[in-house]
Amino acid sequence: MNSNISSFQFKDDGEIPNNAKLPVVVYAGVFADNPNDIEPVFNRNGWTNSWVNGVFDYHHYHTNTHEVLGINSGTAVVLIGGEQGEQLELKTGDVIVLPAGTGHKRLKQSPDFSxxxxxxxxxxxxxxKRDPDVRAESLSEIANVSVPDTDPVFGSDGPLLHQWKAAAN
Incomplete structure (x- = not known):
């Protein structure tokens, strides 16, 4: 599994909290040769409760857990980090790891996107969803989500862990 790894840090934009400490990590093309391996690899590395579908077309985030998304077919442009965030073009075989609180929204997709x-x-x-009324509660919940024990792609010694453990301290 070869991958071009990049990361992005997003600040709280007043509507989307994002994550003050942990960056979004993207493994470009890590499963390009075997997209059918995505779910089994995630599950083997302790990232479970998996599902196959799409990405919502509105800004949303999760305050109680991190999330990994692996593109098993097609392409999509996803806006990460709120309205002023980063537009990422994701394609088959890419993986993106979103720390708790990171806003994400699908802008467009190919017909076969999954x-x-x-x-x-x-x-x-x-x-x-974007809601200033739950802001304080959301920030508190995000701060309580710990760094996971494993990288969803590379297991117990993956690049995600190195980046997140360094960032969390």
Missing amino acids: VVGAYPDGKSPNLK
Whole structure:
């Protein structure tokens, strides 16, 4: 599994909290040769409660867990980090790991777009939309989500863990 790894840090924009400490990590093309391996690899590495579907077309985030998304077919442009965030073009074989609180929204997709999602230790994600009234509660919940024990792609010694453990301290 070869991958071009990049990361992005997003600030709280007043509507989407994002994550003050942990960056979004993208593994470009890590499953390009075997997209059918995405879900089994996530699950083997302890990122479970997996599903196959798409990405919502409105800003949302999860305050109680991190999320990994693996593109198993097609392409999509996803806006990460709120309205002033980053537009990422994701394609078959790419993986993006969203720390708790990170806003994400699908802007466009190919007709065959499909994504596998999963969560560390099978946590059930909550679903939050832009709402200033739940801001303080959301920030508190995000701060309580710990760095996972494993990288969803590379297991116990993956690049995600190195970046997130360094950022969390």
